[in-house]
Each structure stands twice: as C-alpha cells, then as structure tokens.
Amino acid sequence: MLVGDSGVGKTCLLVRFKDGAFLAGSFISTVGIDFRNKVLTVDGVKVKLQIWDTAGQERFRSVTHAYYRDAHALLLLYDVTNKASFDNIQAWLTEIHEYAQQDVVLMLLGNKVDSAQDRVVKREDGEKLAKEYGVPFMETSAKSGLNVELAFTAIAKELKHRSMKLPNEPKFKLHDYVKKEVRGSSCCRS
Numbered sequence: 001m002l003v004g005d006s007g008v009g010k011t012c013l014l015v016r017f018k019d020g021a022f023l024a025g026s027f028i029s030t031v032g033i034d035f036r037n038k039v040l041t042v043d044g045v046k047v048k049l050q051i052w053d054t055a056g057q058e059r060f061r062s063v064t065h066a067y068y069r070d071a072h073a074l075l076l077l078y079d080v081t082n083k084a085s086f087d088n089i090q091a092w093l094t095e096i097h098e099y100a101q102q103d104v105v106l107m108l109l110g111n112k113v114d115s116a117q118d119r120v121v122k123r124e125d126g127e128k129l130a131k132e133y134g135v136p137f138m139e140t141s142a143k144s145g146l147n148v149e150l151a152f153t154a155i156a157k158e159l160k161h162r163s164m165k166l167p168n169e170p171k172f173k174l175h176d177y178v179k180k181e182v183r184g185s186s187c188c189r190s
C-alpha cells in the first residue's frame with residue numbers, strides 16, 4: 001500500500017512501476033483508494049503484488065484507515081521538494097502504528113529526486129529519520145524511474161521470503177538490499 005501526503009507522487013510511482021511510464025501534466029488527486037496488480041518473478045518464483053494507491057488528502061483518511069490492517073507492506077512517501085510532506089512523516093508513522101499490523105513491512109521513500117533544483121529535503125535528513133525509526137530508506141523518481149523497480153522488488157523479495165519460510169534459504173536482508181539504490185543528485189535550493 002502506498003501512503004503519504006497528497007501530491008508526493010504515489011500514483012505516479014505506481015504507474016511508473018506498472019507501465020514504465022510517467023504521468024506528466026495536470027495533477028489528478030486520487031479519490032479514496034485504487035489498486036493495480038503486477039506479477040514479478042523473484043528468484044525464480046512468481047510473486048503477485050496487489051498494490052493499493054491511497055488518497056493523500058486528509059478528507060479520505062477514514063477510508064484509507066480501513067485498509068491498513070490488511071496491508072502486508074507499506075511504502076511511505078514524501079516529496080524531496082516539499083518540506084511539509086517530510087515533516088508529516090512522523091504523523092504518518094503514528095497512524096501506521098495505530099492501524100497497520102505490527103509486523104508490516106515498511107519502507108520510507110523520498111520521491112521526485114529528479115527535481116534537483118527544487119530539492120529542500122536533504123538526503124541525509126531522510127536517512128536520519130529512517131534510521132531513527134529503523135525503516136529502510138531510498139530516494140526515488142517516478143519521473144525518471146530512478147530506484148522505482150528496486151523499491152518494489154525489495155518489498156516483493158521480503159514478502160516472498162516471509163511467506164515461504166524456507167529453512168535452508170538464507171534470510172533476506174531488506175536493509176542491505178536497499179543499498180543497491182542509485183544515488184540521485186543532492187543539489188539543494190537553500
């Protein structure tokens with residue numbers, strides 16, 4: 001399930017992953033909730049991801065709350081060009097702790113790193129926050145596609161590992177896997 005403030009790029013991230021395209025042009029906010037399926041082959045095993053795209057707008061919060069408890073994984077997004085979306089991450093985490101399953105797979109994503117000139121949230125700030133909460137972290141761009149496949153593949157691998165519980169298979173380390181991340185530009189407006 002994709003969560004985070006309105007406009008951080010949840011729908012675009014999902015469309016980039018599903019269709020390999022970027023939704024340029026006017027911004028159409030998600031109403032309530034929407035979902036798309038994608039089948040990935042992970043280490044020779046087919047994994048069907050059902051990905052729920054939630055509305056970031058406050059007025060839909062009660063609708064999205066109802067979906068948290070069925071989510072196996074949450075991708076929590078902020079927009080690196082929007083400080084408020086980053087400041088709201090703590091509130092999102094509080095909501096997640098309240099409504100999601102305790103063992104939900106969680107990943108923090110700083111999106112829109114292609115907009116280097118408009119960046120206001122430093123990579124280190126994202127990393128620091130993620131470390132504080134023990135959550136894997138990556139920076140992404142739905143526009144350029146940077147790290148999008150990697151983020152979803154990481155989730156798929158973790159979920160596959162958890163569901164198959166093969167005793168002889170080495171434990172999948174999500175925190176290590178996300179280190180394959182390609183670094184975007186760290187340029188800042190301020």
Ligand SMILES: Nc1nc2c(ncn2[C@@H]2O[C@H](COP(=O)(O)OP(=O)(O)OP(=O)(O)O)[C@@H](O)[C@H]2O)c(=O)[nH]1
Nearest residue numbers: 006007008009010011012027029030056112142143
């Ligand atoms: N430059 C840039 N723009 C992006 C990126 N991702 C999304 N956008 C733009 O940001 C705006 C919002 O994107 P959405 O994907 O609709 O945002 P959302 O988080 O789904 O918003 P809600 O549905 O309201 O919760 C759109 O104008 C997108 O074109 C990105 O990676 N880079």
